Each structure stands twice: as C-alpha cells, then as structure tokens.
Amino acid sequence: xxxxxxxxAFLLRKAWTLYSVTxxxxxxxxxxxxxxxxxxxxxxxxxxxxLAVEVGVELDIKVALSSLADLRGSELDQAxxxxxxxxxSRASSRSSEDKLVWSGWFCSxxxxxxSENMPEDFTSLPLFLSHGPESYMSLVGSWFQKTFDCCFxxxxxxxxxxxxxxxMWAGCxxxxxxxxxxxxxxxxxxxxxxxxxxxxxPEDAKALWDTVQKTPGEITxxxxxxxxxxxxxxxxxxxxxxxxxxxxVKVSTAxxxxxxxxxxKILQSQYLPGVLMLLTELAISQIQ
Amino acid sequence: xxxxxxPLPSERDHRRPRIDLVVFMIDIKSKYSLKNVETSLAHxxxxxxxxxxxFLVTGVGRVNACSIETxxxxxxxxxxxxxxxxxxxxxxxxxxxxxxxxxRMLQICAGHIPGVSALSFVSLMRNSGDA
Numbered sequence: 001x002x003x004x005x006x007x008x009a010f011l012l013r014k015a016w017t018l019y020s021v022t023x024x025x026x027x028x029x030x031x032x033x034x035x036x037x038x039x040x041x042x043x044x045x046x047x048x049x050x051l052a053v054e055v056g057v058e059l060d061i062k063v064a065l066s067s068l069a070d071l072r073g074s075e076l077d078q079a080x081x082x083x084x085x086x087x088x089s090r091a092s093s094r095s096s097e098d099k100l101v102w103s104g105w106f107c108s109x110x111x112x113x114x115s116e117n118m119p120e121d122f123t124s125l126p127l128f129l130s131h132g133p134e135s136y137m138s139l140v141g142s143w144f145q146k147t148f149d150c151c152f153x154x155x156x157x158x159x160x161x162x163x164x165x166x167x168m169w170a171g172c173x174x175x176x177x178x179x180x181x182x183x184x185x186x187x188x189x190x191x192x193x194x195x196x197x198x199x200x201x202p203e204d205a206k207a208l209w210d211t212v213q214k215t216p217g218e219i220t221x222x223x224x225x226x227x228x229x230x231x232x233x234x235x236x237x238x239x240x241x242x243x244x245x246x247x248x249v250k251v252s253t254a255x256x257x258x259x260x261x262x263x264x265k266i267l268q269s270q271y272l273p274g275v276l277m278l279l280t281e282l283a284i285s286q287i288q
Numbered sequence: 289x290x291x292x293x294x295p296l297p298s299e300r301d302h303r304r305p306r307i308d309l310v311v312f313m314i315d316i317k318s319k320y321s322l323k324n325v326e327t328s329l330a331h332x333x334x335x336x337x338x339x340x341x342x343f344l345v346t347g348v349g350r351v352n353a354c355s356i357e358t359x360x361x362x363x364x365x366x367x368x369x370x371x372x373x374x375x376x377x378x379x380x381x382x383x384x385x386x387x388x389x390x391x392r393m394l395q396i397c398a399g400h401i402p403g404v405s406a407l408s409f410v411s412l413m414r415n416s417g418d419a
Contacts, residue, residue, distance in 0.1 A: 156352035159355040160354050160357065188317075221357055244318065245318045245319075245320035245321070247317060247353065
C-alpha cells in the first residue's frame with residue numbers, strides 16, 4: 001500500500017523533527033477551515049503580544065489545514081492531518097504568491113496498538129513531523145495542546161532503535177545506484193567532542209544483511225545485533241577502535257536517514273509506509 | 289578492588305585477599321561493556337556463581353541513550369544464576385541506595401550475617417525479583 005507518489009512528494013528530502021502526540025480530544029474533520037482560521041488568529045495575537053516570530057519584514061501568516069486520506073496504514077488508522085503556514089509580505093502586491101514558511105503533519109501508520117481501544121471522542125495520531133522554524137512549531141504546538149488537550153513531546157531515538165533502522169534500511173532493495181550507508185558515532189567522555197563517521201558501500205551492507213536475515217519480511221533483535229557486531233568487528237580490525245563503546249548518533253541510507261535527536265529525512269517514496277510505521281511505533285512507545 | 293576486565297594479573301595472586309563478591313558493571317549505553325563482561329565471565333571460577341556474582345547495570349535513567357536490550361541482560365543473569373541490579377549513578381539518591389544494597393550483599397557473601405548464606409540469599413532474590 002504505497003501512498004500516491006504525487007501527494008507524498010512534499011514529504012521527501014526534507015528534515016523532519018519528530019514528536020509524539022497524545023490522542024486529540026474532539027478533533028472534527030469537518031471543521032478544518034474553522035480550525036485554520038482560529039490558529040491563524042492565535043498566531044497573529046501572539047505576534048501582537050510581542051513574541052516576535054521573524055524579525056524584520058511584517059508578515060501575515062495564513063494557515064491551511066488539510067486531511068491526507070491516503071497517508072495511513074490500516075483501516076483503523078486516522079488519515080494524516082497537514083498544517084501549513086504561509087506568509088505573504090504586506091509590502092508586496094496582491095498577486096504575489098504565498099511562501100510556505102512552516103509545515104507539520106500528524107500521522108498514524110499502522111498505529112493499531114493505540115487506536116484499537118480509543119474512546120469515542122479521541123483521535124489517535126501519535127506521530128507529528130515538523131519542518132521549519134522552531135518558533136512556529138511552538139506556536140502551533142501550544143494551540144493544538146490548548147484546543148485538543150493533547151501533549152507534544154520531542155521524540156528521541158536511542159542507539160538501539162537507530163541500529164534497527166540502519167539494518168532494515170540497508171537491506172532494502174533499490175533499483176538505482178544507492179548512496180553509501182553511513183553511521184556516525186559520538187565518542188563519550190573526551191575533553192573535545194569527537195565524531196566518527198563510518199561509511200559502507202551500499203551493496204556490501206545489503207549483502208551482509210542478506211546473509212544475516214533468516215526470514216524475508218521478518219527482523220529479529222538477534223539479527224540486528226549480528227549485523228551491527230559484524231560492522232563493529234570490521235572497523236576494529238582496521239582501526240583498533242571499539243565502536244560498541246561509543247554512542248551511535250546518526251544513520252544514513254539511501255532509503256532514509258535518522259538522527260538521535262529525533263530528526264529524520266525520507267528519501268524514497270517506495271519505503272515511505274515502512275519508515276512511517278517504525279516511527280509511529282516509536283511515538284506510541286514514548287506515549288505509553 | 290577495581291579491574292577493567294578479567295583475568296586479574298597473576299603477579300599479585302599471593303598478596304590478594306579473599307574475594308567474597310564479584311560485581312560486573314554493565315553500562316547500558318555501551319555494547320562494548322556487555323561484550324567485555326561476557327568475555328570476563330569465562331575467567332571466573334564456577335564456585336562464585338553460587339551467589340557471589342552480581343551484575344550491576346548503570347545508566348538506566350537515560351532511556352534514549354540505550355544501546356543494549358534489557359532482555360539480553362536479564363537472560364545473562366538467568367544463564368549465570370546471578371542477581372541483576374539496575375541503577376542510575378548520576379542520581380545521588382539511587383547511587384547511595386545501590387551502594388548500600390551492594391554492601392549488604394557483600395556482608396552476606398563474606399559470612400558476616402548469621403543465618404543467611406550467599407546461596408540462600410541469591411535464591412531468595414531470584415524467586416521474588418522477576419515480577
């Protein structure tokens with residue numbers, strides 16, 4: 001079930017900051033226009049108060065809310081909800097185009113664990129992705145929190161989860177020549193910060209994963225551990241450094257990249273549902 | 289006595305006092321520390337595993353820095369019939385409480401507590417601990 005490539009295009013190749021969101025109370029899909037108006041008014045009011053968002057040119061922020069019906073996993077999932085903030089400079093003429101300054105979207109991809117036992121008035125959209133200035137994120141976040149009694153929390157990704165991601169994504173089959181699989185490690189307890197970047201040829205990484213994975217379509221913790229241990233052992237053989245004693249902070253593959261601070265970039269629409277499903281799972285475990 | 293790995297250097301064997309308790313420290317942020325402990329375990333005499341070995345897992349306060357699966361550590365504890373303690377050294381209260389627990393275990397292992405042997409104590413811990 002892949003999302004319509006046209007619609008999903010806006011998701012790709014952007015760095016999204018991840019949040020987990022608790023269920024929203026009394027979110028009504030029919031009232032999106034009204035919500036957009038209210039959010040717009042809220043942002044304008046906050047700017048009046050002097051909480052300057054952008055210094056300099058006076059900007060009017062226009063809010064657009066839309067439902068993305070095809071961006072969901074199972075029937076139990078709610079359709080994704082997209083929030084877009086555009087600006088039009090007051091100085092420019094009416095015919096000038098609006099410029100998109102911030103976007104964020106709520107999503108649930110196979111989030112059945114949470115949506116299964118959801119009471120009537122609640123909407124389960126546990127994953128939130130934002131792209132754009134943090135100042136807009138906090139405005140949008142506080143409006144949603146106040147209006148729908150939900151809670152946003154930054155979603156961090158542990159080294160363990162990053163290992164899952166790199167093992168899964170390195171094993172994905174891609175038609176065109178893929179970019180290298182890269183892992184970035186941060187070395188702890190040094191007076192000056194040191195990062196180690198380990199790049200692997202994508203075909204080698206996939207070949208390694210193929211020898212480790214026993215059942216196609218299924219991944220176990222043991223398989224991920226073996227995969228990572230092989231990479232660590234190879235590195236140790238050449239450089240005499242134990243990567244297993246450092247902290248894995250970022251993984252990059254041709255499918256997607258992820259950073260421990262909860263920032264992801266999705267590069268292939270083909271594997272979009274898989275990536276979103278994993279992120280939804282992480283968001284749900286942070287909520288529970 | 290602190291050591292980064294086992295076996296202990298043999299030069300000091302004749303001057304070493306009796307060892308009552310071995311505490312293996314595993315940092316949940318470092319897979320390497322788990323591997324190190326696993327290799328060191330091979331150098332411990334079997335008689336120690338009758339209650340004189342304990343695994344201490346540190347760094348559990350930071351869920352987002354976790355590099356080792358908790359399950360794997362519990363399985364290790366089961367495999368070696370030894371207690372597994374979890375703690376966060378960065379929090380003073382927990383640090384102090386953990387030190388007190390270890391001290392208590394040491395007293396039992398050294399035979400200073402009448403009526404409680406190391407073996408009976410570890411059986412007690414394992415039967416009640418895993419809920």
